[in-house]
Amino acid sequence: MLDGLRQFIADVVSPAAHQDRTFDDTGYRLAATALLIHVISLDGEPSEVEKRKLHSLLETRFALDPGTADKLIASATLVEGEAVDLYHFTSVIMRSVNEEGRLRIVEMMWELVYADGQVSEFEDNVVWRAADLLGVSSRDRIDLKHRVAGEQKTPATGSPAVGSPAVGSPVTGNPVTDSSDVADAAT
Numbered sequence: 056m057l058d059g060l061r062q063f064i065a066d067v068v069s070p071a072a073h074q075d076r077t078f079d080d081t082g083y084r085l086a087a088t089a090l091l092i093h094v095i096s097l098d099g100e101p102s103e104v105e106k107r108k109l110h111s112l113l114e115t116r117f118a119l120d121p122g123t124a125d126k127l128i129a130s131a132t133l134v135e136g137e138a139v140d141l142y143h144f145t146s147v148i149m150r151s152v153n154e155e156g157r158l159r160i161v162e163m164m165w166e167l168v169y170a171d172g173q174v175s176e177f178e179d180n181v182v183w184r185a186a187d188l189l190g191v192s193s194r195d196r197i198d199l200k201h202r203v204a205g206e207q208k209t210p211a212t213g214s215p216a217v218g219s220p221a222v223g224s225p226v227t228g229n230p231v232t233d234s235s236d237v238a239d240a241a242t
Contacts, residue, residue, distance in 0.1 A: 083151035086144040087160050088131035094167050097177045108170040112163050145188035157189040167202040
């Protein structure tokens with residue numbers, strides 16, 4: 056067990072590990088993963104549910120095997136820890152990914168936000184800021200949020216998860232999950 060830990064630390068601090076962390080026009084996966092890690096780290100240490108969801112998203116959306124996903128997560132964790140803002144990641148994604156791909160990244164962010172069944176103001180705000188930097192409209196961001204929230208059902212009851220749209224807006228009748236949606240819809 057200690058040998059495995061030593062090897063992991065050696066891999067992280069070795070010069071070769073830093074080569075994987077450089078951003079270029081093909082580094083969108085690393086940038087997207089760093090954004091996703093930022094989202095699940097906002098409310099403290101990521102839960103096991105959030106970690107499993109991150110792994111699952113990376114494996115399915117980026118067509119990665121588990122080992123490659125592990126390496127990507129390790130590299131992205133280091134990069135995210137060194138970043139001072141979201142622009143560092145979103146600028147790489149903007150140069151490399153089309154609109155449909157950027158929408159999928161925002162959708163992945165929402166899936167991670169809802170993975171633990173709770174949406175904090177910080178998580179909501181970071182997705183909003185990242186989506187804005189990625190050129191995703193407020194309408195698309197809110198639509199993605201509602202779609203993901205609607206897909207999150209509690210296993211026992213089949214009822215909507217905490218924070219999912221259950222009450223319609225008194226003005227439009229459209230689902231509203233929290234007050235930020237009302238403010239966002241007005242912009």
